[in-house]
Amino acid sequence: MSKPMSKPLLATTVAAACALALPALAHGRQLTLTTQLKNYGGDGAYLAVYLTDSKGAYARTLWVAGGKAKFYKHLADWNRLSVGDTKRLAGVTGASVGAGRTLKVTADLADALIDAGYEIRIDAAAEDMRDSPSDIRVPLTTQNAGKPQTGKQYVQTLTYQLK
């Protein structure tokens, strides 16, 4: 990926709870995702955190770390799948995440999304390093909550809590 430097990050980037108007919000649950990056020895990583449904189709973007649209093509899967979602960046962007740092994202999810074959996916890329679309894919289930999962190249662990 060839992009200029991204900001070396705050230890934690807290995403504002996103207020997507999903149905049955009253019965929804709050998802808290904690993503710990590896010490991959490069500039801050661009990350796209999103949901896909049981057929692998794009459902919703939870967070995009990294502000330059020029480089979103390096988050290849997300960029391709979410192409029809004109609001994919609405209120869910922040700075890129430095190597070894942690990204914390919270989102309100409808009950219907949980234990229904949905997957949390993260695409990652950093400058002069290899793009890693779908660096990690974790089924969104109550059973998986609280269990750290490991990613391929950039993600050390991904842990989520459901409240």
Added chain:
Amino acid sequence: MSWKAIHRWLGLAAGCLALVMGTTGVFLAVDPVVQARHASPAPPDLSVATLAERVQRAMPGVEEIRHLPSGAFVAYGFDGEQAQASYVDPQDGRVLANYRPSQLPRWVKNLHRSLLLDDAGRWGVAAIALAMALISFAGLVLLLRRMGGWRHLAGAVRGSLAQRLHVLVGRVVLVVLFLSSVTALYMSATTLGLLELDAGPEPDVVSVAGSQTALPGAQFPVLQGLDARALRKLNFPSAADPEDIWKVTTDRGQGWIDRYSGEILAWQDATIAQRVYDWAVVLHTGESAWPWAIALGLAGASIVLMWLSGLLIWWRARRQAVRIADNSALAQADVLVFVASEDGSTWGFVQALHDALVRCGHRVHTSGLENFQTTPATRHVLVLAATYGEGQAPTHARQALERIARLPRGSAPVAVLGFGDRQFPTFCAFAQAVEQVLRAQGWPMLLPLECIHQQSGQQFALWGEALAQALNEPLVLNYVPRVPPSTTLTLISRQDYPGQTDRPTAILRFQWYRRGWWDRLRGRGLAHFAAGDLVGIVAPGTGVPRYYSLASGTSDGFLEICVRLFQGGVCSTHLYGLQPGDTAEAFIRRNPGFALQGRRQPVVLIGAGTGVAPLAGFIRRNDRRVPMHLYYGGRDPALDFYFEPEIRRWLDEQRLASLQTQFSRVPGGGYVQEALRRDATRLRDLLKRGAIVRVCGSHPMGRDVAKALDEILGTLRLSVQQLKAKGRYAEDLF
């Protein structure tokens, strides 16, 4: 704002930040050179299909192959859980060394492009790049002015050590710095989102499994027909995802290929913006062209040198600049004084005039003639104009005539005072030109044009009286001569030609105390000089320097002049009376039109009497053995054949190609033009071949030589005037 002001102020201000870009740039230039060592270029007939097959065999989990700008191929894959990236040999797919994108810590690159300040820093760096582009362009304009046009761009550079360093290095790195700043601007524009590189959103395509199974890429005609040298990137479909596709990126664009059918599902051409970007990256970073990276690195390092030498030049000019005391602002001043002077000798008169006017209660604004303008407050305008060389305007006032002609007529009465030397046919030519333009524009005249000969204080005081009458004020001009800072020379030897009792002559050789490099950088001590330049000698007790043509250059290690004693001449009496060990005060004045500047055409040198001195200097330093032909005129070979032993030796050494002499006080004698006429055929041939001519001697001699040459050149439809216009004919007459 003038190009000079742009170059100076942007250079001083933005230049110190550009030091960061330059220094980090030097380090960044290392990467392309290191990468080039790993480059194993693809053989000409290698297809992407074969390459993919070879690499896949050697590295089964390969996900991506990249073709680096250096020519090397890198394969990305996984070794178990561990991501890996290695150089691969395109000949057999063999895995070579591990790939590292850069040898440098990340912060070097980030400092280079954003000063570690993220987007704000990127804007800042873009501003520095813009400044750098302007500085380089203004530098080119100034360089052309200084050297006298494109044809003389490679000529010898004179001036203080700092000036010479600045020009010598500048004319080499200027283009590189300009290119790297323009490309930096383009790259910044894409990063800051001002320019879109992509062709549009990526197509959402998937491989569709029919009855077939997935094929290896080697069997796809699309990849078989694609030259590996044109490849940028090849992404293999994931083994785990049956819908995944092949993606191939080349110089021309990118395509998505079905993993079952091998058909291209979608293709996007690279945009023009993307292609320009690719070139900009190559030009800016030198990746893919390591010799260029070295050039870029050297240019980066040169910024330090250019900034420091520029700082010294500016500082020195500031210290030497004439600062007029009690200078009022333009808008408030009732008297405006405009000055044109090449070497600053006129400024002493200016200060005297300025002070006298202020004493009479005026608010006076003094400035260069290039700033000519009036305001509603202006009551009187005074112009003091010196003539430079063959009647030209001083360099700083070159555009002054056009400017005055463009401005509307003012109501304030104007007086023009010229400075010059009656010995020259073009006495006060520039002052006359200024006066004519002012008259033509219809400006009222306060006083008729007056011309001061050889900086005469007496004449100046007389003009002051006329001015006092015109203004009806008790104005008194007290002029104290100003002389440039001088250096002490010590006479080391003299060669006497005492035979002519009416005008004994001597060749004087001086030495001077050499300053350390720090003093020379700051322009202290004797300026750099070459044969043909002038040395100004200030006799004790006089404020007015006399000028002598130099028969040697700095590289000779001594300063030599030929001095003839004039009865009653203060300066020649002072010089002629010097004995080895005695000293004289001197400074250098350049004579750019006359000195030879490393040209390769044959040279015709015509000199009479002591006028042979600068010509002897040219021959002495003719190390490249350019054909030089000397025509020498004197009275009697026994009395005034100056430099004779040296000239004979230079003939033997082929520094001098031929010698023709003519003496007037021997039987059958004549003047030097006789020798020219005798040699007309050869002279015609030489001048046809582009020879340049240098004439040094008295004014009458100069006229006669020009006349004789005009006759000789007639059949070639050439004239001395034409040769002068082309810079091929120059005179140093006294």
